Amino acid sequence: MKLLVTGGAGYIGSVVTRMLLDAGHRVTVLDDLRTGHRAALAPDATHVELPVHEAARVLTPDAGFDGVLHFAALIAAGESMVHPERYWHANTVSSIALVDAVRAARVPRLVFSSTAAVYGNPVELPIPETAVKAPTNTYGATKLAVDLVLTSEATAHDLAAVSLRYFNVAGAYLRDGLAIGERHDPETHLIPIALDVAAGRREKLQLFGDDYPTVDGTCVRDYIHVADLARAHLLALTAAVPGRHRIYNLGNGSGFTNRQVVDVVREVTGHPVPVETAPRREGDPAELVASSALARQELGWVPEKPTLTDMVGDAWAFYRAHVLGQS
Numbered sequence: 001m002k003l004l005v006t007g008g009a010g011y012i013g014s015v016v017t018r019m020l021l022d023a024g025h026r027v028t029v030l031d032d033l034r035t036g037h038r039a040a041l042a043p044d045a046t047h048v049e050l051p052v053h054e055a056a057r058v059l060t061p062d063a064g065f066d067g068v069l070h071f072a073a074l075i076a077a078g079e080s081m082v083h084p085e086r087y088w089h090a091n092t093v094s095s096i097a098l099v100d101a102v103r104a105a106r107v108p109r110l111v112f113s114s115t116a117a118v119y120g121n122p123v124e125l126p127i128p129e130t131a132v133k134a135p136t137n138t139y140g141a142t143k144l145a146v147d148l149v150l151t152s153e154a155t156a157h158d159l160a161a162v163s164l165r166y167f168n169v170a171g172a173y174l175r176d177g178l179a180i181g182e183r184h185d186p187e188t189h190l191i192p193i194a195l196d197v198a199a200g201r202r203e204k205l206q207l208f209g210d211d212y213p214t215v216d217g218t219c220v221r222d223y224i225h226v227a228d229l230a231r232a233h234l235l236a237l238t239a240a241v242p243g244r245h246r247i248y249n250l251g252n253g254s255g256f257t258n259r260q261v262v263d264v265v266r267e268v269t270g271h272p273v274p275v276e277t278a279p280r281r282e283g284d285p286a287e288l289v290a291s292s293a294l295a296r297q298e299l300g301w302v303p304e305k306p307t308l309t310d311m312v313g314d315a316w317a318f319y320r321a322h323v324l325g326q327s
């Protein structure tokens with residue numbers, strides 16, 4: 001297929017781009033590098049340095065794209081509570097412009113990066129796709145809005161749409177000397193920050209809140225390996241059906257508290273990783289754990305690296321090689 005990948009210079013988009021190219025697809029990456037890295041761009045993909053809202057300049061009716069995978073977004077839930085307008089523009093307004101371009105160019109399929117953050121504090125665990133959607137942060141709300149746009153678009157205009165609701169993505173894609181991993185700047189995610197501490201780049205980790213209604217008072221999250229997540233996108237591309245908007249949760253179905261995650265980082269790195277308790281981060285739901293039964297059933301998705309030790313181990317291997325330059 002000829003595919004447009006938005007956000008292909010970012011963490012997840014660059015892993016998926018690599019897998020798409022290796023599977024024989026032709027890929028154009030649309031990314032304005034606002035948070036991504038030029039070095040993460042696949043050398044055998046075409047790169048167009050444009051913002052998503054200008055996608056129509058690339059997605060012309062003559063260009064012959066078979067599909068779009070839409071990763072480009074602002075992703076920090078905490079920041080979205082402080083600067084919500086940035087999130088509505090970057091995530092929702094831009095996505096509507098992209099969907100307009102997809103319709104105008106008659107691109108048949110679109111796969112969208114949705115999120116566990118659409119659910120808010122869940123009333124049932126593990127969370128199925130049918131659960132109540134009540135986001136506790138603006139980031140989740142901006143993504144839920146795009147999911148709703150895609151449902152109408154699929155129904156009214158025959159788009160084959162798939163939303164993949166990722167839970168917490170971790171790890172790195174390591175293969176034959178290649179390593180693609182997480183490099184957000186500034187970093188806000190728990191595992192890479194804990195690795196910064198293990199590497200001696202930060203003194204300690206702040207744990208945001210220890211009074212949540214969970215086993216040790218810290219938030220619970222469900223982690224998914226970035227390579228397992230990436231494979232789900234290739235499956236979704238072929239499973240997409242015209243006129244349908246399919247939605248799949250992607251996680252492993254096991255919850256880890258933030259303290260348990262830090263324990264795994266200590267085991268993997270051999271570093272004590274000191275922590276201090278800090279106030280809650282606004283907008284954080286207490287617990288997010290996925291039911292991915294539907295993805296397993298309908299996409300035939302089976303995670304190959306479901307353990308947190310594997311994820312942290314791969315993230316640490318990437319970190320040492322590419323952030324500390326110890327390869």
Ligand SMILES: NC(=O)c1ccc[n+]([C@@H]2O[C@H](COP(=O)([O-])OP(=O)(O)OC[C@H]3O[C@@H](n4cnc5c(N)ncnc54)[C@H](O)[C@@H]3O)[C@@H](O)[C@H]2O)c1
Nearest residue numbers: 007009010011012032033034035036051052072073166169
């Ligand atoms: N990382 C996670 O744990 C996680 C979990 C759930 C969902 N997601 C979703 O997955 C997607 C990818 O996340 P990531 O961790 O790879 O993020 P990332 O920040 O590493 O990558 C995002 C990429 O999109 C580009 N970009 C952002 N806005 C753009 C715009 N308007 N125009 C052009 N380029 C733009 C950035 O330059 C960057 O390269 C996002 O949509 C995010 O919401 C991520």
Ligand SMILES: O=c1ccn([C@@H]2O[C@H](COP(=O)(O)OP(=O)(O)O[C@H]3O[C@H](CO)[C@@H](O)[C@H](O)[C@H]3O)[C@@H](O)[C@H]2O)c(=O)[nH]1
Nearest residue numbers: 075077115116117167168188189190193206207208219281
């Ligand atoms: O220095 C830190 C960083 C994070 N946390 C906590 O660790 C947990 C996980 O936080 P983080 O790694 O930032 O991920 P989330 O906020 O859960 O969000 C991620 O996972 C969501 C899906 O669950 C996605 O939608 C988001 O894009 C992605 O950033 C939360 O309780 C945070 O408060 C800390 O205690 N200290």
